[in-house]
Amino acid sequence: MKIYLAGPDVFLPDAVEIGRRKVAICDRHGLIGLYPLDNSVDLAAADASRQIFHGNEAMMQDADAIIANLTPFRGPGADAGTVYELGYMAGSGKLCLGYCNDPAAYADRARRFTAVSGQHGRLVDAEGLTVEDFGLPDNLMMIHALDVHGAPLVLPRERPADVWHDLTGFEECVRLAAARLGAKS
Amino acid sequence: MKIYLAGPDVFLPDAVEIGRRKVAICDRHGLIGLYPLDNSVDLAAADASRQIFHGNEAMMQDADAIIANLTPFRGPGADAGTVYELGYMAGSGKLCLGYCNDPAAYADRARRFTAVSGQHGRLVDAEGLTVEDFGLPDNLMMIHALDVHGAPLVLPRERPADVWHDLTGFEECVRLAAARLGAKS
Numbered sequence: 001m002k003i004y005l006a007g008p009d010v011f012l013p014d015a016v017e018i019g020r021r022k023v024a025i026c027d028r029h030g031l032i033g034l035y036p037l038d039n040s041v042d043l044a045a046a047d048a049s050r051q052i053f054h055g056n057e058a059m060m061q062d063a064d065a066i067i068a069n070l071t072p073f074r075g076p077g078a079d080a081g082t083v084y085e086l087g088y089m090a091g092s093g094k095l096c097l098g099y100c101n102d103p104a105a106y107a108d109r110a111r112r113f114t115a116v117s118g119q120h121g122r123l124v125d126a127e128g129l130t131v132e133d134f135g136l137p138d139n140l141m142m143i144h145a146l147d148v149h150g151a152p153l154v155l156p157r158e159r160p161a162d163v164w165h166d167l168t169g170f171e172e173c174v175r176l177a178a179a180r181l182g183a184k185s
Numbered sequence: 186m187k188i189y190l191a192g193p194d195v196f197l198p199d200a201v202e203i204g205r206r207k208v209a210i211c212d213r214h215g216l217i218g219l220y221p222l223d224n225s226v227d228l229a230a231a232d233a234s235r236q237i238f239h240g241n242e243a244m245m246q247d248a249d250a251i252i253a254n255l256t257p258f259r260g261p262g263a264d265a266g267t268v269y270e271l272g273y274m275a276g277s278g279k280l281c282l283g284y285c286n287d288p289a290a291y292a293d294r295a296r297r298f299t300a301v302s303g304q305h306g307r308l309v310d311a312e313g314l315t316v317e318d319f320g321l322p323d324n325l326m327m328i329h330a331l332d333v334h335g336a337p338l339v340l341p342r343e344r345p346a347d348v349w350h351d352l353t354g355f356e357e358c359v360r361l362a363a364a365r366l367g368a369k370s
Contacts, residue, residue, distance in 0.1 A: 008314065010315075011314040011315040011316075011317075012313075012314060012315075013309075013313055015315075048319065049317075049319040049321060049325040049328070049329065050325075050329050050332075052325055053325055053326060053329035053330070053333070054329075054333075056326065057333075073314070074260060074261060074262075074295065074298065074299065074310060074312075074314070075259060075260030075261070075262075075298070076259060076260070077259075077260075077265045078265055079324075080262045080263055080265065080268045080323065080324040080326070080327065081324040081325070081326040081327075083265045083268045083269050083272065084268050084269070084271060084272040084275075084324070084326040084327050084330065085272060085326060086269060086272065087268065087269040087270060087271065087272020087273040087274075087275070087276065088272040088273070088275050088276040088330075089272075089276060090269075090272070090273050090276060091272065091273040091274060091275060091276025091277035091278075092276040092277075093276075110259065113259065113260070113298075114259065124198075125259060127259075128197075128198055129193065129196040129197060129258070129259070129349075130195075130196040130197075130200075131196075132196075132234075134233065134234040136234060138265065139264075139265040139266040139269070140234040140235075140237055140238055140266070141238060141241065141265070141266040141269040141270060142265065142266075142269050143234070144234065144235050144238035144239075145238070145269065145273075147235075148238070148239075148242075164314075
């Protein structure tokens, strides 16, 4: 069974190596990991971004499940490209799994980026926009999508020293996928 | 035909009023707007966030299309909940439309939140993570999803004075939806 490996891992300096490690973990559990950077794309081409999109969409269509890395990326919440892919796989009826290497609640993460205050019984940011305050680690759509379309978000008890390279939560997702999907085919 | 009205509009202090305006615009173009806050949810309930999720998912399943407000929210890119919903609708084979009231390229927006520098031929942020630099207004997955599953992202020539209340781009999406889907049914 094939797992689409979504995450901002592709933006890391060692993106290719992280992909190799993730694919190797899948292999050890009898699953085939599909990593976006394995698509062949001509980055010098004028339509490089479109080639990447089509490669990723084809990989998702080919996959039986997604494991999404929802570790906060350049802000209080998950990477938008990863979140789009999680939604796409949920809409496609595929198994949805995810992990996040930051166990903090969303409202606490938001405080790292903006002033958060109480106003008329709700939390708001510096712009006056509501800050979700359900005690969840990210936007409720992703968190409950995982509950409903796969398994609850995998979180560490404590934030690991290196949130971008610790694959403990990832491997837990692979275990869950293997239990749900069965062995390689 | 029914349109799911996705966006961080639900986080505005006047979220209900914005929803009314959006639904009225849909109505003028012969379409039925479905706005998340129209779901009845007991916000005092322990499972309020789950009720919101199920209400939104049911609305999306009922809708023929989505119009996503991808205006940057609490960071350089779109709201994660909205992005999840765009992905869900794309995966469900529905018509996907979107607008964004900030015409800046993603890399320029990222500069407002983090130091961005060139390194070995790529742009990176303060953490050393790649900053997408295709000249697109947001992550390529959403931008090209709109190209492929609906129509190109609607952008203003200039950022309007009030990005959260200007509905020019929204109305352009409604026009596109009406042209694709036909009249009310």
